[in-house]
Amino acid sequence: MMRKISFPLALGLASLGAFSGQKLLCQEGENTAEQRAAQEAEPRPGQSPRTQRRVASSKCCLTGCWLNDLGSKMWIGNVEADGSFSGEYQTAVSSTEKPIKLARLNGSQNKASTEQATFGFTVNWDSFSDSTTVFTGQCFMDEDKQESLQTMWLLREKAEFATDNWKATTVGTNVFTRVK
Template sequence: MIKKISFTVALGLASLGALSGQKLLCQEDGNVTEGKKRAEEERATKKTKPRPGPTPGQQRRAASSKCFLTGSWRNELGSEMQIQEVNRDGTFSGEYRTAVSLAQRPIQAAPLNGSQHFDAAGQPTFGLTVNWKSFSDSTTVFTGQCFVDENGKEILETMWLLREKAEAHDGWGATRVGKDVFTRINGQNVDESVRSDGAR
């Protein structure tokens, strides 16, 4: 009798063990599935996660810096321009030396004249005209904005239109459009004595 009870108890325990083992096996499968879901969600989040922006220090530096047009600038093609002091009314003049030309005559420095908008934040918009009369029958107009980036570097982002002399009314064929980004040649901010906002 004792042997029968022991056998029955043993059989019952084995059944319970099998049942509980089955349950645990199911729970483990569920955990694995849940883990896979979580991993997939994390991967998806990483793909769509925005790139980190400028640090608070960089933002403060950019906000406290002003961009001044006065000085020497060079674009990505190697063309250079020198902007003289900006007058109190926003007008300025200077000189432009292009690094690229389709003209048959040798490249020479060309005069430029322009005007800027005075901006309290120090990120002014501006426009300027370059007359290539010294070696070409064409004129270029630039419009853009003076920025200070998150690293404190001054840049001029510009768009331009170049109009060549045409024999007939061919506005589209005689006009080219492009964009240039200029950086200060010395990589330094202009001295306060020649501020482009006309302040002394």
């Protein structure tokens, strides 16, 4: 059974972590649209300002806070030079009866694909569930400069016996939009 919780409840759960000394999901380390625009506006060696504007206008950045179509929220930190990144994921759905907790995510972006990057990341739900989810997707920017992450995921739950193996993996898709 999948259980959906409200976004205010999910945010409240993240806030509990903040009271215990943890950072609040999507509030620290996030680049604002203005900060990203300023970084992208810096001329690159050998490029004219006109070319620079065209390149910057099509770049999609994974770093920041994202909300998906089910109400789950994630924060992705800076993408390192090797393409690796980490962050936090607050799911809005779960099949366990245990309280949902903030989970760590770790991933990698294709370094050759920085304009509309392809990426993958893993979320291990060990803080409240015997399951792991892997996401793969691409970051897109539309003509209105709105970013979205189009993803497909596999959720693997613990199977008790090899005969239960066929029903232990679920496949789905999510679209994430940037939280401003």
